[in-house]
Amino acid sequence: MSDDKHTVQNMESVTFEEIQQIADHILAKVKCRPKLGIICGSGLGKLADMVEDKEVIPYNEIPGFPVSTVPGHAGKLIFGTLKDKSVVLMQGRVHCYEGYSPQKTVLPVRTMKLMGIKILFVTNAAGGINRNYSVGDMMVIKDHLNLSGVNPLVGVNDERFGPRFPPMSRAYDSELRKLALGIAKEMGFADFVHEGVYSMMIGPNFETVTECRLLSMAGVDATGMSTIPEVLVAKHCDMKVFGMSLITNKVIMEYDQETTANHEEVLETGEKRSKYTQQLIAELVKKLVI
Numbered sequence: 001m002s003d004d005k006h007t008v009q010n011m012e013s014v015t016f017e018e019i020q021q022i023a024d025h026i027l028a029k030v031k032c033r034p035k036l037g038i039i040c041g042s043g044l045g046k047l048a049d050m051v052e053d054k055e056v057i058p059y060n061e062i063p064g065f066p067v068s069t070v071p072g073h074a075g076k077l078i079f080g081t082l083k084d085k086s087v088v089l090m091q092g093r094v095h096c097y098e099g100y101s102p103q104k105t106v107l108p109v110r111t112m113k114l115m116g117i118k119i120l121f122v123t124n125a126a127g128g129i130n131r132n133y134s135v136g137d138m139m140v141i142k143d144h145l146n147l148s149g150v151n152p153l154v155g156v157n158d159e160r161f162g163p164r165f166p167p168m169s170r171a172y173d174s175e176l177r178k179l180a181l182g183i184a185k186e187m188g189f190a191d192f193v194h195e196g197v198y199s200m201m202i203g204p205n206f207e208t209v210t211e212c213r214l215l216s217m218a219g220v221d222a223t224g225m226s227t228i229p230e231v232l233v234a235k236h237c238d239m240k241v242f243g244m245s246l247i248t249n250k251v252i253m254e255y256d257q258e259t260t261a262n263h264e265e266v267l268e269t270g271e272k273r274s275k276y277t278q279q280l281i282a283e284l285v286k287k288l289v290i
């Protein structure tokens with residue numbers, strides 16, 4: 001990352017023209033022209049194995065694109081066909097806690113917009129706050145609570161992306177949520193697929209006990225360190241959004257509990273359970289009318 005741009009409180013901005021250049025650069029390298037984009041969260045990148053006729057571009061080969069630095073995020077753009085639909089997959093994302101400005105963190109989403117993406121699926125690994133959730137469950141996101149203290153829409157608003165004051169009360173498309181829950185039932189997944197509220201704190205530390213108790217009181221079902229900035233800009237630029245969390249661990253709700261949260265457990269659960277997330281996402285893609 002260049003540093004002089006980072007001087008004003010991490011407010012590095014990225015212009016429409018810069019993003020257009022990145023989108024053009026990518027489109028010049030691939031034949032595929034998808035309308036659906038999918039962001040794969042921690043340990044969820046195996047969805048790429050289901051993509052056929054792949055065209056792959058590592059993030060570090062795209063000038064200006066942020067590069068993933070966290071284990072479980074391969075850092076590749078994968079174009080191809082999933083259930084007969086053209087898609088672009090982000091195999092790994094970047095997070096604000098990696099040191100990227102909020103605007104740089106969401107640059108891939110705006111790039112997708114300028115590449116013609118109309119529908120965005122966001123997935124993540126999250127800690128289960130809801131006491132009825134078990135490790136390995138999935139959660140269709142119905143709403144979010146932004147406790148990260150960051151918002152990529154702060155700064156000069158470029159109307160070519162969207163309005164100054166975008167509504168966020170219907171951020172997660174209700175038809176896609178209904179469709180996903182219906183599919184989960186058909187697939188026999190109903191016992192471990194829930195619908196709930198996701199919250200984000202900026203990280204990179206896992207939450208304190210008091211923070212988790214507060215999230216629980218606030219009606220949060222699962223918590224993580226990503227996704228919300230992506231959803232904010234996706235809605236700002238009028239994309240349809242579907243979100244899904246894999247509950248990779250239960251958060252620590254008791255003071256002085258010996259076990260602690262850790263990224264290894266997150267990746268391990270991803271390894272064991274992401275096949276169900278992949279199957280559900282694939283079925284949803286199959287039934288999607290684009």
Ligand SMILES: O=P(O)(O)O[C@H]1O[C@H](CO)[C@@H](O)[C@H]1O
Nearest residue numbers: 041042124125225226263266
């Ligand atoms: O949200 P994703 O990218 O899935 O990753 C989650 O997993 C990591 C912590 O284990 C954090 O980055 C958290 O946000």
